[in-house]
Amino acid sequence: MSSDEALLERRYHVLGRNAPLFYERPVHLVSGKGVWVTDADGREYLDVYNNVPHVGHCHPHVVEAIAKQAATLNVHSRYLHETVVAYAERLTATFDSSLSSAVFTCSGTEANELALRMARYRTGGEGIIVSDFSYHGNSQTLAAVTTCFPVPEAFPRFARKVAIPDPYRDRHDRSDEELSNHFAAQVDAAVKSLQADGIKIAALLIDTVFANEGLHDPVPGYVAKAVEIVRAAGGLFISDEVQAGFGRTGDAMWGHQLSGVVPDIATLGKPMGNGHPIAGLVGPTDLIDSFGLAATYFNTFGGNPVSAAAASAMLDVLEREHLLENARNVGAYVKTGLRALADKHSIVGNVRGRGLFFGLDLVKGDADRSPATAETKRVMNLMRENGVLISRIGRHDNILKMRPPMVFAKEHADRLLATLDDALASI
Ligand SMILES: Cc1ncc(COP(=O)(O)O)c(C=O)c1O
Structure with missing residues (x-):
């Protein structure tokens, strides 16, 4: 038994057999730098998956900020x-002026759970609408409304799920206008179905880039129409920015800004502290003030001085190293390369994404664009064997997901594209 196999056995024993791991042969990582991670045997992998080390693994400026603050004071919030x-001021300044206050938490789950509580408090409603292939966290309420993987909880009476338009599979000769109307009508039906059960809508909770759904190309007008319907019925729009946020798309700091709709609450997480656990929400000051009166909310570790130092240092790097611009430039370069691979390999049905976030929809090549699920899994595992870490998403698990740290450069893109070319050729 190799030492990695022995570690895996110990992990099974102490963390359980079903604690998720990436890849058929899990990777045992011991260090990271920029877009590279190194395993226990000293082998380097190009990280084209992780958005948590947003400005690169172990960025020295973030590491120093954490170490300095940890050596000075860390304390209850x-x-x-x-x-x-100062961090809260800086963070809220990146949002529309209506989103002027923040609450810090330790995870995206806590942020979404709190956002739902606030929406219910503000609206007096209980109803929640989510997409029919989504994940927003692992608390009781969020687990119950999880639609993208199995959960033991029954889908609740107070929730409804709606399909999100995927132009690649759903267009059927329809214009953007027809497509957005068709799918927005599902939101209308969901609101009415809740009302028919005597339930008032509290919130529409969506990720505006629909990352877990499969990173569908946006359909102009869809989000605006869905939000208009929810607001007309008295509900709020919660924009889950856990994956889309902090400039991932290159074109905007926040995913909702791409659809031109200002949310009532935005929730944040993963990249916020470059790996240090800080998350939170941003919302109107009057909502946060009045909710705070009604419900003494505190979060012991949420936004403690070390977390705030990490998050602030992450923003420093994002600005100083012009990483939104990098996401636009390198992202366009990668996309051109992915399109060339699509021309070469018939299994690639569709290339999608924005900034440094890409999806490759792999298909069987029939008229129905049947998902090439088994092949997608093979490509992902082959990439791992060949030193490039990616993942897969979507209803059929047939969309390769690529979302590297924001310091991804053209030389890294060349390595990604060459390795992907080989993997696609060999399945
Ligand atoms: C869109 C989205 N929202 C929320 C979460 C939950 O965040 P956390 O794992 O920090 O609780 C995730 C995690 O994958 C996510 O992808």
């Missing part, structure tokens, strides 16, 4: 602290 307040 119920004390005055300059770094925490």
